[in-house]
Amino acid sequence: MAAFILVACSSDNSVSSKDESPASSSSNGIESSAGQSEFSLDFDDRWPDLYTTLSSICSEYHFAEGEISEVTFDIWSPEANKLNLKNVKGEITDMGNGWWKFSAPSDFYEKNKIEDGDYQIQWYIKGKPSKDSPLDSTSASHSIVLDRVSPEYELTIHKPVVSQENGLHFIQIAPKETEQASKITRFLRVFAVNKETKDTLVLFNTRNVFSEKFVNFKSGKSEWSGAADLYIQGFDNATPNRELSNLLSKIEKDSTKSPWSDVIHGDSFVEGINGTTIHKEIFIDDAPPAVSALKIDLISATIDDIPEFQKIQGDDELLLNKNDTLNISFDISKKLFDQESTIVDLQIILNDSIRDYKRTFEYQLAMKDSVEHFEFKETEDEQIRRDGIYSLSIVMKDERENVLTHSWSKTVRVDRTAPSIMGVETWNVQVPEFSELHDSATVFLNQLGDIEENRSDLSCFIRKQYNQEKSAWKSIGTESKSKTGVDQTSYQFEYLDMMSESDSGTVIFYAGCFDAAANFYWKTDFFSIGE
Structure with a gap:
């Protein structure tokens, strides 16, 4: 008597391991034809479950002995006035060691305009009788959810140049709307690969994606600055075969340890997995603007008709009197990456901590070159009129909120009050x-x-x-x-x-x-x- 095990498989003839036991029970039935010895499948050792989502019409059976000569199948939809096909000739593949695969022909789906949805499948199997296996024919039925379409996403990259400071919500991923639950993404991951160091950073891992998701960027490593490849990869609930199904289950449980290379070849998922891969180039900018060629001095006005006198100041200070003008100049360096220009917010801060007084001069610069010169000169409206001993800092923040604070080693002493x-x-x-x-x-x-x-x-x-x-x-x-x-x-x-x-x-x-x-x-x- 022949023993049968029913499993699902993909259209690329891949199969599950023959020494691997089926994972779960099923109510799918197997019956022998009239006049033959009655037998049934072991319900406690079957795969897949009832209404398992499959990416192709395909089953695998194991015969202890004997050969298969012909297989046909009926397929119909539980919904009225929908698909109802009978006596469709199936394809047979002898997989060795008593395993046989029965599947729909490759042109079956397009020829019959098969849509995704719920179906009942009835297989009719004819065997070649032998003295040890008198089986002549048998049938098996099971219910499936057919899903042959990969998930699709609306991808919005809000910030093609990002940093770890402003990485929040720089990517928005939204599954395209569908009425079928099978189109829910079973698992979605987002990761980046640094083009220079080849380091990989997993940014996002989640199960059962049915609404929009936001992804941020946090690596904790300053060396991530530069160009990077961004990958978005997701697969749905369709089961291609038992082996890949087990791999997908392991990925779902712990995507950091499970080998994605077993289910993705190059930039595409292997055939039979409804998966989608999106690749975009982004730029990661964790480097703040830089200051160079810093010069801080003063311009003294010449006052006629007074005595000559040299001010008395320390080596660690710059002393400003009422006739002096503070002058600060420096070069600003900032990578533009793929942008025509970038905005840098600049502050020159003079802080008298003793008297709890601060004077801040603010500017916004649109840099069109990677190095630009900046000069600050006191004017009548921008004069430090309040006497004090000030520390001087230059603070710059770019569009990615990378911040540079450059503190001058000397103090600025302002004394604009005459005796x-x-x-x-x-x-x-x-x-x-x-x-x-x-x-x-x-x-x-x-x-x-x-x-x-x-x-x-x-x-x-x-x-x-x-x-x-x-x-x-x-x-x-x-x-x-x-x-x-x-x-x-x-x-x-x-x-x-x-x-x-x-x-x-x-x-x-x-x-x-x-x-x-x-x-x-x-x-x-x-x-x-x-x-």
Whole structure:
């Protein structure tokens, strides 16, 4: 008596391993023809299950002995007025070791316009009798869901150039709408292959995809910057054969360990698997913009009619006074990849942490070349008017939200407040002659308008104006008391050496002082000599 095992198979003649037991039970029936010994399939050791989704009409049977001479089948749809074909000649393949495959002819589907859906299959099998196997004919029936169409996807790549910072939702995958549950993607994966390093990064793995999915990019590796191949691969629930079905089940359980190479050859799934592969080239940009050729200096305005004086500053600072203009220039480097241009948001930040004050200058640059020059120069509207000791940082962010923060090693000290001179007193108003002049004069001043860090010794100067002519400025020494923060201090100086006994009429004296930042302020006093 012959023993039968029914399994599904693909149209490429691939079969399951002969020493592998069927995986599940089925209610598909096998009956012998009239007059023959009755036999049946072992229901506890059968594959596939009832209403298994198959990608082709195909069954495999095992005979302990004997040969098959002919097979036909009937196929019909449970739905009224649908397909109902009888006595279709099937194809027979002797697979060895007692295994036989029965399948529909390759032109059967197109010739009969077979659509995907539910079907009943009845096989009629004729065997060649022998003394050990008197079987002449038998039949087997089973119910299937036929699905020969691979899943299709609407793919939207929102950001063809991505980074790990903004990789969220850079790919949107949506299965095309269908009313058939069989078109649900059984398993979907998305991965990227770095073109340079050949590293592979799995971005997405999920089962039973029936609605749109969003994929992000996170590798945790900076060396992923550059071109990469993006692959989207998915297969549905159709079962090609027992061997591949087992492989697909393993992939579904753990796609990171199971060999995808067994089910995909090149860029396509093997025949019999309803699978779809999409390949796109993307660019991964994890490199922020770069700064080079950085130059930070100042432009000092020339002020006429004041003494010459060099500011006093430390080696680790850049000191700005009220006549200086801060100037910053540097080159910005950024790969454009396949874009005609890219946007870089730029901030120049001066932060006085002591006084909790920050001044930020913001710009948005449309870079059309991979290297572009940028220059910042203070203007009247963009001037740092608030005195303080500032750290200087350049912060740049590209479209992928890669951020560079470049901190200057020096500080920028802003001192744009000159010493306050309340008055100059020669103690003369009108004197009859030279000999009546006071020996010394006094300048009254303070530095209360300056922040404590900017208060310094003051270098003071005087000059005389007589008969519309001004003398050269003369140093009268250094004033040191006002830097302590007193409300007012007086600084005495001699001036008679700038007078002449022949002077008569109105005389004007100027007294002014520089602080360490070279801010200068002066005031005058005048008196008359003679009648």
